[in-house]
Amino acid sequence: MKDEKMLQYIHKTAELGKEGTRAAMNSCENRKLSEALNRQYRSYDEIYTTSGNYLNARGILPQSAGPFTKMSVSMTQAMATLGDRSPSKIAELMIRGTTTGLTKSIQHIKDYTGNDSMVLALAHQLREAEETGIEEMKSFL
Numbered sequence: 001m002k003d004e005k006m007l008q009y010i011h012k013t014a015e016l017g018k019e020g021t022r023a024a025m026n027s028c029e030n031r032k033l034s035e036a037l038n039r040q041y042r043s044y045d046e047i048y049t050t051s052g053n054y055l056n057a058r059g060i061l062p063q064s065a066g067p068f069t070k071m072s073v074s075m076t077q078a079m080a081t082l083g084d085r086s087p088s089k090i091a092e093l094m095i096r097g098t099t100t101g102l103t104k105s106i107q108h109i110k111d112y113t114g115n116d117s118m119v120l121a122l123a124h125q126l127r128e129a130e131e132t133g134i135e136e137m138k139s140f141l
Contacts, residue, residue, distance in 0.1 A: 003114035007055050010119075010126050012065045013101050014048035016073055017129075019065070020097045023077035030087040036136050037094075043129040050122060073097070091140035094133065102130040 001009075021041040028034045052062045081089055105127045112120060 001108055001111045001113060003116045003119045004055075004058070004060055006108060006112055006114060006119050006123055007051050007058075007060075008063050009104075009108055010122055011048060011051040011055065011062050013105065013126060014044045014051060015065045016069065017044035017098070017101060017133075018048060019073045020077060020094070023073060024090050024094055027077065027081040027085050028087075028090055029085055030090075030140075033087045033090060033140055036140070037090075040094075040129070040133045040136070043132070047122065047126050047129060054118065054122070087140040091137040094137045095141075098130050098133050098137070102127065102134065105130060 018041060021037055021044060025034060025037045025041065028037060055062045077093060081093070105123065109120070109123050109127060112123065114120070
């Protein structure tokens with residue numbers, strides 16, 4: 001995996017992280033969980049912005065995750081919490097979604113063959129944000 005592909009992956013993953021977190025925030029009625037979700041959202045937003053800036057600086061248009069994919073994330077969250085908006089249920093859903101992203105991030109970092117230390121550092125920042133998010137959500141189970 002080269003630099004451009006890694007940056008596009010980071011950008012799309014952070015975008016989906018933002019979307020999933022935003023959907024969870026819409027279902028959340030617990031102040032402490034809401035604060036944790038806000039922290040996660042800000043982490044994803046920072047990574048999303050940075051990856052977009054890196055791509056733009058290279059003259060590459062950042063790719064979106066796509067409206068159908070983003071809608072699917074939001075709808076899945078909304079449907080899963082329809083009857084249960086407890087902190088435990090929201091945390092469970094966040095852990096599931098974030099674990100999928102974390103697994104892919106680890107695989108992509110292993111497959112990275114580029115030579116830009118800033119790209120690799122951003123990939124690690126995404127992985128760390130995902131790990132932190134999972135750990136933080138565990139306390140709400």
